[in-house]
Amino acid sequence: MSPLSLVPIPSSVHETGGAPLVLDERTRPTGDADAARELTRLIEARTGLRTRELGGDGGAPATAASAIDLRVEPGGAAESYRLRVAEDGATVVGADAAGLFYGVQTLAQLIEPDTEGWVIPAVEIEDAPRFAYRGVMLDVARHFFDVPAVRGYIDRAAGLKFNALHLHLTDDQGWRLHLDSRPALTERASGSSVGGDPGGFYTKDEYRDLVAYAAARHMIVVPEIDMPGHTHAVGLAYPELAEDPVVTEHMLEIVSDYGGEPPAAGEAYDGLAVGFSSLRINDEATYDFVADVFGELASLTPGPYLHLGGDECLGTDPADFAAFVARASAIVADLGKTPVTWHEAGAAGGLHPDTVGQYWGGVTPTDGMDDTARAFVSRGAQVILSPADAVYLDMKPRADSDLGLTWANGPTSVRRAYEWEPADVIDGIGEADILGVEAPLWTETVRTPADIDALAFPRIAAAAEAAWSPATGASDQRTWESFRGRVAGLAGLWDGLGIRFDAADEIDWVR
Structure with a gap:
């Protein structure tokens, strides 16, 4: 199994082993409008998919399989977030608006191609920054x-x-x-x-x-x-x-x-x-x-x-x-x-x-x-x-x-x-x-x-x-070998975002 392409590595990552969430044109981020807009931008950059209407409760309802709920729930550490992905949907909960934004970035890094098209693996993440x-x-x-x-x-x-x-x-x-x-x-x-x-x-x-x-x-x-x-x-x-x-x-x-x-x-x-x-x-x-x-x-x-x-x-x-x-x-x-x-x-x-x-x-x-x-x-x-x-x-x-x-x-x-x-x-x-x-x-x-x-x-x-x-x-993931494997998988996202990165030969890039 290839490593999840997460950089910086979160505080806690648990792959549940469940079926992934499949992304398609029906995928509709809901909840916080700013976070939904950002996630839609990142999904399109990574996959080319144009997802459904953003945020709020307007528009046609999304199917359960395509729902991504984005919200702020105060109470955690500043800039922290929790993320859950399962076959029936995904949830990102930030302790504040910054934490929700960072959770969205993590979710976008998780997107990967497979035989189904584009998927997000089933995972549970809890994360907060080390330094302010x-x-x-x-x-x-x-x-x-x-x-x-x-x-x-x-x-x-x-x-x-x-x-x-x-x-x-x-x-x-x-x-x-x-x-x-x-x-x-x-x-x-x-x-x-x-x-x-x-x-x-x-x-x-x-x-x-x-x-x-x-x-x-x-x-x-x-x-x-x-x-x-x-x-x-x-x-x-x-x-x-x-x-x-x-x-x-x-x-x-x-x-x-x-x-x-x-x-x-x-x-x-x-x-x-x-x-x-x-x-x-x-x-x-x-x-x-x-x-x-x-x-x-x-x-x-x-x-x-x-x-x-x-x-x-x-x-x-x-x-x-x-x-x-x-x-x-x-x-x-x-x-x-x-x-x-x-x-x-x-x-x-x-x-x-x-x-x-x-x-x-x-x-x-x-x-x-x-x-x-x-x-x-x-x-x-x-x-x-x-x-x-x-x-x-x-x-x-x-x-x-x-x-x-x-x-x-x-x-x-x-x-x-x-x-x-x-x-x-x-x-x-x-x-x-x-x-x-x-x-x-x-x-x-x-x-x-x-x-x-x-x-x-x-x-x-x-x-x-x-x-x-x-x-x-x-x-155990704060090592060079772990990092070089994880950053390799970001090539597709960086390409989609127009980042003209140096394809250093120290990294076995995955494109």
């Missing part, structure tokens, strides 16, 4: 992606039970969100991208559209305005706020390896080197800028988190860096939002104690990165784990891949993306200290939605399992 925060990050600063492209990525991530989209909105190469308080940012600093490609930006209405689209799929948006480094673009718009670039020998080596020109004050930057830019830390005008930017961003963002970056500030004096992130995190907290920073900011003694740290070091920490990550926990906050050599989706999947980079310990295979355990990464940071897992996709080499798919899939599914499913060792 399950994120993906899309860098729209190195290369810009329009609203339809980001919507597509939201759909793909939500289908794997991710509930947060971290948008990296600014970097040395461009500023991607219009703000009324600082209009020169998009007027003067949004037109460039890596390699001289066109830039772009979101209007406030477009950003609101993305927030609403994500919310309809039970995802929050976590916007990032990276500072005090990664701010060369700010200097194009407001030169009085930015220091001149600090060009080191290491940076010149990167320029030599990847092309382009070294950064120059007042000129758009389209290279790959990092760490050369900084805001003017000791100028009060800088903090007026921070307050304007995050104040307007907070008004646009209903989610609880604002990300202020804080990584790779190689051109900033450490004492100045510490002073900056302390003040900037307090500004964000005073807006009623929880600050998020990359783990480097953990070294700052005055960092706001509620600040969440995002760890991007390796699965085996080096260079004191574990110390700075533990500092967040010592203040009573939590961390998000994004180990670069496991869940950075922009790493090459193979050495000969056209897309991606290799700086995070070489290419990252699907197996390496899967075989890590969040609670084992940093000594002293256990289950309760981890807010969740996030899989970033930086876009230095990524230009199109097809490029996004090719780098993200199937490794994004491995990250989804680390974020949602029971811990390694807590389930």
Whole structure:
């Protein structure tokens, strides 16, 4: 018997051995209208079947064999659901709307062809997430992606039970969100991208559209305005706020390896080197800028988190860096939002104690990165784990891949993306200290939605399992061999949804 194609693997799966539910044109999801609409979309993508009228009690009654009941019954854990499939019908019950949505995703993954046509095997599932925060990050600063492209990525991530989209909105190469308080940012600093490609930006209405689209799929948006480094673009718009670039020998080596020109004050930057830019830390005008930017961003963002970056500030004096992130995190907290920073900011003694740290070091920490990550926990906050050599989706999947980079310990295979355990990464940071897992996709080499798919899939599914499913060792299905068998069966669903995934030869794909 082939494994059920369930990713991320649910908390509890029991195949009852009964006859499957046969799907046909009579199949009619009933109950919650939003969930019924989503299931109908997924059934058609997977099978080509056009099912009956959606939701409610209107229309002709469905036969018992084709009924799929979808409903919310409060009382369970947040985002949890129960699912039952038998020959006479199926039921998905969510503890809340998000849980029902995730149960629908699981039900769609179960659809498989057989001699009857299309069936769903008889099964009973109870499921709930391991971590509250399950994120993906899309860098729209190195290369810009329009609203339809980001919507597509939201759909793909939500289908794997991710509930947060971290948008990296600014970097040395461009500023991607219009703000009324600082209009020169998009007027003067949004037109460039890596390699001289066109830039772009979101209007406030477009950003609101993305927030609403994500919310309809039970995802929050976590916007990032990276500072005090990664701010060369700010200097194009407001030169009085930015220091001149600090060009080191290491940076010149990167320029030599990847092309382009070294950064120059007042000129758009389209290279790959990092760490050369900084805001003017000791100028009060800088903090007026921070307050304007995050104040307007907070008004646009209903989610609880604002990300202020804080990584790779190689051109900033450490004492100045510490002073900056302390003040900037307090500004964000005073807006009623929880600050998020990359783990480097953990070294700052005055960092706001509620600040969440995002760890991007390796699965085996080096260079004191574990110390700075533990500092967040010592203040009573939590961390998000994004180990670069496991869940950075922009790493090459193979050495000969056209897309991606290799700086995070070489290419990252699907197996390496899967075989890590969040609670084992940093000594002293256990289950309760981890807010969740996030899989970033930086876009230095990524230009199109097809490029996004090719780098993200199937490794994004491995990250989804680390974020949602029971811990390694807590389930006999939380193994590489189990995962590679289960993800293989998702090829048909992904094809139907138009996902142009990398058919990695580590997986024996079932199409």
